[in-house]
Amino acid sequence: MxxxxxxxxxxxxxxxxxxxxxxxxxxxxxxxxxxxxxxxxxxxxxxxxxxxxxxxxxxxxxxxxxxxxxxxxxxxxxxxxxxxxxxxxxxxxxxxxxxxxxxxxxxxxxxxxxxxxxxxxxxxxxxxxxCYGTICVPKNAPYDTIEDFVKYMQENPGTRFANSGIGGPWHILAAEFAEDIGAEVVHVPCDGGGPAATACAGGNVEAVNVSDAEVKTFVDSDLLKMLLTFSPERLAQYPDVPTANEKGIRGADVVxxxxxxxxxxxxxxxxxxxxxxxxxxxxxxxxxxxxxxxxxxxxxxxxxxxxxxxxxxxxxxxxxxxxxxxxxxxx
Amino acid sequence: MLDIISNLFQPAVLLSTLGGVVMGIAFGAMPGLTSTMGVCLLMPLTFGMDAAPGLLMLIGIFCGALYGGSITACLINTPGTPSAAATVLDGYPMTLRGEAGRALGISTVSSFGGGIISGVIMILIAQRLAMISLRFSAPETFALAFFGLSIIASISGKNLVKGLMAGCMGILLSMIGIDNITAFSRFNFGSVFLMKGLSFIPVLVGLFALSQCFITCEELYVERPKPKKTRNPIPSKADLKRIIPTIIRGGLTGTFIGIIPGAGGDISAFISYDMERRFSKHPEKFGTGLPEAIAAPESSNNGTTGGALIPLLTLGIPGDANTAIMLGALQMHNMTPGPSLFLTKLADVHTIFAGFMLANVFVLALGLLGQGMFVKIVSIPKRILVPVIMVMCAVGSFSINNNFADVLVMFIAGVVGYFLTKGGFPLSPIVLALILGQMCEGNFRRSLVMSKGSYAIFFQRPICAMFLILGTAAIIWPLVKGVRGYFKEQKGGGAAA
Structure with missing residues (x-):
């Protein structure tokens, strides 16, 4: 009772x-x-x-x-x-x-x-x-917007994307993103989202597309900058980062x-x-x-x-x- | 300074640190239960606590477990954690001589020393050292693993060829499962269980603990030398003098390995053991129960604790599995790691630093106080001890993934380990190769993906090239020495004839 x-x-x-x-x-x-x-x-x-x-x-x-x-x-x-x-x-x-x-x-x-x-x-x-994927690049990368980065990717085939594991959702997302913008990328599979983010923070790959939770510490400690989020709405913590839907980029369906x-x-x-x-x-x-x-x-x-x-x-x-x-x- | 002390000496903080260390030692000592599991299980408990006591409890488990593994390693030839696999090599021979107390005393003091050294480094130069972890990417990790594999020669015991055969066996075992670059299934025979490879712990527990049980069964009624009564648990002055330089080397090596993401106490313990043997004046005595051969792996594996915390606190990069879980706990308590942590939550950071030192003091105190009790394990009649260990092996293996298949793996590894031991094969190379095989292969291929197929990547990066050269030298040097020795002998022989 x-x-x-x-x-x-x-x-x-x-x-x-x-x-x-x-x-x-x-x-x-x-x-x-x-x-x-x-x-x-x-x-x-x-x-x-x-x-x-x-x-x-x-x-x-x-x-x-x-x-x-x-x-x-x-x-x-x-x-x-x-x-x-x-x-x-x-x-x-x-x-x-x-x-x-x-x-x-x-x-x-x-x-x-x-x-x-x-x-x-x-x-x-x-x-x-x-959780939704993001696109992050090392802090000192020469591009500050997703448009610049897309242009860079189109001009430089073989941009390296770190993902959390072969065939995992973030690998699929990177493949879909690359296909959508018409760029050829190299997928670097790591042992999880954290190591993938670390690889990018250390400048060993050009980009990483794991979730915002996995890149959070790196973005906050100024090692990575976030260019895009695949979430349906802008992320509360990073209100300046545009969403894929806003930019007309595919990939929000990989969750x-x-x-x-x-x-x-x-x-x-x-x-x-x-x-x-x-x-x-x-x-x-x-x-x-x-x-x-x-x-x-x-x-x-x-x-x-x-x-x-x-x-x-x-x-x-x-x-x-x-x-x-x-x-x-x-x- | 005063507020650090007042923060630290609160009953809640002291108790949770002490509790963490006690639980850590228990988890570490039991074969199959590891520090990672302890940290995992107790993490939810810390949610309800304040930041400092909660985190210090986890740190306590981490430090305690790395020490606890050596207790069973020294006493019953069963490494309680993977990190203690190298301690077995000399710890158990010492116990067989009836010097169980001495072995434990050395391992306690070395663990404490290693922990404190890493703590001092962490406090003094954490922020500068953290960048090493960013420098370590796939090529460097491959080179480190390659260097690690060269250690097989050191831990092979009397028969190098059998040691190499055991190492190859370990590498083959590490290849089971989906390869992580093209997702191709290898050697899994259609089994879902083997799809991602063998779990490491059941193999370790089977090879060491279970096979040791079988061997003990054979000599159930043979009396082992009773451990000598040691009134003073602290190592003798002569021992201390001998091991202090070792502890400093081990602690520094451990701290460095700890900083590297993905490499932890298991690898660093083997590397320190190997280093100690290479620099020793009497390398042939390694494996017979030398004090410095216990001190090296034990100071080194505890050294990784502070090392692993360095990139965790300063960059948010976990150095190993334990700190990966702690990362979650930090975020939970609104302490997002990174440079900003040192600006916004400096008081908490200082309390963690101080608490880390305190945890190591607890390790020392509990280790020395409990020594008399631990040593009694050796006196337990074997017909009682063996079944107990067997049950613990099964429970430990099952609890990793709640999967009975792991128990089967443990059992098979135990039977295989028994026959290998009977055939004079050393078991440590299997374990080392199993740990490093996957790391070596995966990172080698990942490096080539990164470099788009060019092997130059291994030579353009200084850290990577250095480890590759060290590894190659370690492999070639004994050969050169052997050949030179052979020619000398020939000459000598010729002169005599």
Whole structure:
């Protein structure tokens, strides 16, 4: 009883605060449920423990637990470039007791490796956070605007772009960007976004196109300058950096997203409940404060929009992987 | 100065640093559990804390774990962390002589010394040194890995050919998985588990810990020399005199390696061991339990702690996996690393510096105080100790990715390690080659992508060229020496005949 009152109170506070903040969150009132179809919920996290996805999901789970009324455990099944986690997640029982964190790596796996699971083996539940690519160049580079850099790229074939890994979303994004502006580039795959940014900060490559979170420290410490962001809106921290859409450049469809996926035959009732639990957690002031402090934006998408984004991005990856000649083409 | 002290000597700060060091030592000592895992697991706990105690807890784990690995390395021939893989070489022989306490004392003092040296360097010239990490790109990292591979000769023990064979085995193992330049799957036999290659820890745990269990099983009823009672845990004056120059060299090497992104305590420990052996007057005694051969890797791996923090704090570039997680924690506490950190949050930075020193003092204190207790591990009857270690091996391997396949890898590595040991093959070259193989290959190919196919990139960059020359010299020199020795012998032999 006490818990219920507390929950209602929290819900009231959070609804009030979201309205007050003018947030774009669903303004319906969510009250915790007590009829979740499974006794517990296990969230499989394929990216590595301690990474952004893991940290964010662990921040969301206490509130999701409160909404669903069942205990949630987060299980890290990392390794194999997320393949191990997704292979496990796709075979989980589809009774609502298990879901998997859906991140961009899943889309690339079937194209670059012999991995046999695709996002079609899962049912999309919702998306809660997305990161967008940027284009950054070393501080002392002779170009200060994206137009100048595009011109430089067109005149100098073989501009080197560091990415976070072969076949990863940022590799695809760089390929799409280069194709769009009609320049020939050399892709330098690094072991993650941080090392890619370091390579560019040290002047070892001409550009890096990983997310704003990954280049933040370098931009702030005056080692890199950001010329373009692929986010739909300008970034709050860098209001002077134009977006790709403003400049009519393609690439905003390649997104590093974070959402939830369920096993293929997960009951609709459970899908809806997890979706609502995610919205409940995202609306919590504590969670919002956490996300703001860590540079996670709220990019909630319902199942339908999430699937649409997956479809669009999958098409881009299929196209670019073929053009780049990636992976085991014979497999 | 006064406010640094008052910031530091708050119960919350002291307790969290101490707690971090204690947990770090425990994580480090257990085979399979590493400092990275400890930092990862405790990071969420620090979210609720203030910036200083939270970060110092993580730093405490980091420093403690690098020391903790040496406890099991010295006592039961099982490196608790990859960084302690080089400590096994001489630490365990010393324990076999009944001098477990001496081995631990040396490793404690060396860890402390290495940590303090790196701390002093960090405090004095952090901002200037940080630029080294930007200089280190793919070609330099390749050259460093190449230089590292030349160490195989040093750690091969009695039989160089068998050592080289073991090294090749390690390089072959490192090739499993998708290559990171063209995404082509190699040697994974269609298995999802092998797609990105072998996890390193299960192989290490299997090769060292499990195979050691098998070997111990054979001699379950053979009495090992009881450790001599040591009343004073501090190393003797003679030992200290012997290891202090080693600690200084090790600490400096460790700090330098720590600054380099992507290279950490495991590599630096091997490099320091090798350096110590090359400059030693009696290199043939390495591997028999020399004090300086324990001091070198231990001071070096703890030296990487301060080194890794240098680019993290000044540029926001993590020097290794631990500091990569700490980067997240720093941002969490609104302390975005970079030059601005030293302007806007100088007080916090000073508290971190002071806390880092304090963490190393805790390492020393806990290491010396706990020594009597640690040494008792050697006295545990083997029929009790062996099953316990086996369970820990399995749990440790499983917990890395929550994947049972890692336990299988550990088990296979254990069986292979057992037969290799029986055949007189040294195991350290496998581990070294497995660590460096991927680094060497990936960065070699990445360099060529960067240079658009031109090999000149390796010679145009001074740091890179220097390491390549050092590595080549390290490989050729023993050959020259061997050939010269051969001719001398011939001459001598001829004269005698």
């Amino acid at each position: 006490k818990k219920r009152i507390f929950g209602t109170f929290l819900a009231a506070v959070m609804v009030f605060s979201t309205i007050a903040a003018g947030a774009v969150m669903a303004d319906e009132e969510l009250t915790p449920i007590d009829n979740y179809p499974a006794k517990s919920l296990q969230i499989t996290v394929p990216p590595s423990a301690g990474g952004g996805t893991d940290v964010l999901i662990r921040a969301l789970t206490p509130k999701m637990e409160e909404y669903l009324g069942v205990p949630i455990t987060v299980v890290n099944k990392s390794g194999g470039g997320c393949a191990i986690g997704y292979a496990a997640g796709a075979e989980d029982p589809a009774d609502g007791s298990c879901i998997t964190a859906g991140v961009a790596e899943l889309l690339g796996l079937p194209y670059t490796t012999s991995f046999e699971y695709t996002y079609h083996d899962f049912v999309p539940i919702c998306n809660f956070n997305s 590093v997203f974070r959402g939830f996926l369920g096993p293929k035959d997960m009951p609709q009732e459970a899908v809806d409940a997890v979706d609502a639990a995610t919205r409940y957690a995202l609306a919590d002031p504590g969670v919002q404060e956490f996300m703001a402090a860590n540079g996670f934006t709220n990019n909630y998408m319902n199942a339908e929009d999430y699937l649409k984004m997956l479809d669009e991005m999958d098409a881009v990856i299929a196209d670019q992987c073929e053009k780049l000649g990636l992976g085991n083409q014979d497999a």
